[in-house]
Amino acid sequence: MPTLTAYPLFRERSLLYLADMGNSKLKTSDSATAPLQLAREVLMIEAREVQALAERLDENFVNAVELILQCRGRVVVTGIGKSGHIGHKIAATLASTGTPAFFMHPAEASHGDLGMITQGDVVIALSNSGEADELLAILPPLKRIGAPIISISGNRASTLSRAATVFLDAHVSQEACPLGLAPTASTTAALALGDALAVTLLEQRGFSKEDFALAHPGGSLGRRLLVHVEDVMRQGDAIPVIEASRSLKDGLLEMSRKGLGMTAVLDEHGRAAGIFTDGDLRRAFESGIDIHATLMRDVMHRQPQTITPEQLAVDAVALMEQYSISSLLVVDQQDNLVGALNMHDLLMAKVV
Incomplete structure (x- = not known):
């Protein structure tokens, strides 16, 4: 976990707060510029982690793309907590760019929603730790169904990663959160990796602007490309x-x-x-x-x-x-x- 010394602005604000506990307002040395500087640090950390992710992409990514291209059914995206929120967006991006996909909540999956998955589907499971109980609970039935699993995780040695057909490494060296607790850089990395998958699949499928418009008839692009x-x-x-x-x-x-x-x-x-x-x-x-x-x-x-x-x-x-x-x-x-x-x-x- 990063120490406070790794975040000088956060450390300065924390010390000032501790030194002035009796006051009702948090004091900073420069209340106008400190928030902006801290925000820039957050963005720089997340940008560095995404850059590192791009540099270590390997054949596993190619294998994941091929697995989805050969899929006869749907891509089913699943994850819990913040990973679930990212999973919702990845599923939506895939669906709007030519890869039929939907999100399945892993907790609901254990209570009947697994019936939505068939052998012809591909499952993308997101978990930074790779040890989320809700995901681990559905691994055995997914194996029995025969749907291949692509894991997006920050832990190569996790149960989820080892059980996956293809593992995509989304680990980050540090979170942008000064406490090292809130998923920030890790969720950004997972989201970026999902976007990379969607765009690569889009290109491989020859998906056009006209195809995009068909999936977005209510948007401005749909009107521009569908109205004659x-x-x-x-x-x-x-x-x-x-x-x-x-x-x-x-x-x-x-x-x-x-x-x-x-x-x-x-x-x-x-x-x-x-x-x-x-x-x-x-x-x-x-x-x-x-x-x-x-x-x-x-x-x-x-x-x-x-x-x-x-x-x-x-x-x-x-x-x-x-x-x-x-x-x-x-x-x-x-x-x-x-x-x-x-x-x-x-x-x-x-x-x-």
Whole structure:
């Protein structure tokens, strides 16, 4: 266990506290900076332990990855106490990155939850000491079931580590807790090792951003990667359209009826020849144009920015930002107009 001399700031604060037991407030030599310095010490200790963990990774890690890749069932993560909390996060990370996984509480396992495990599953058991009674109690039935066990432990010689199919060494030389008691650096090391497993498996499986989005449909990434233009565009009668040969007055009426702040302008073949927006209208009024005599072809913006319905909605956002516009025409491969889209539609779909 680390001594107080290993933590000078903690020692200073402790001595000041002992010397001033009668006071209601803890005194420090520098109350503004001491907490920050102590916090930096904690982070540096944990960073060093994770770095040491990275440097001693060996073939056992590769074997663990192969074991999970060959798994026909689920990865079952288990642990008690702080290791259990870390296990919850590891299971969640695995599940969201292409490796089906769930957490099983070891105490509940002894009362029926072991029925969730089959021979085709892989168990990841976390315990810094490797001697947690709740975990040791389920080792014999796990062996009988035939599910291989990957142990993440800080004790190579522990009962759990010796019983495991693969042992992953997560020991730390010291905890970040000045008392050497609270799991701090050890839980960080276990968590980092779980992340390393999840990311390595992700890469080995060829897991893509689109796959990630499928597992996160309610998140912002899911919306950005799953929503296509055709899901949010205006279609049919909701599209403002006017022929190029019609008057500007007719174009303004169409814009007013559809309320998109723009109208698509079509050529004689029904293809998108241009676009007319509120900005174009302001410029037309500034030049004194007669809305009755002026034709749409004379005021429309030619070669408008377009997008196809199959593209992602986030691509529409990128186009609007690139060209500083708020509307897009949606066309098919033959340039036939099939929809219209503005920034408000994207905001409503929470793509932006």
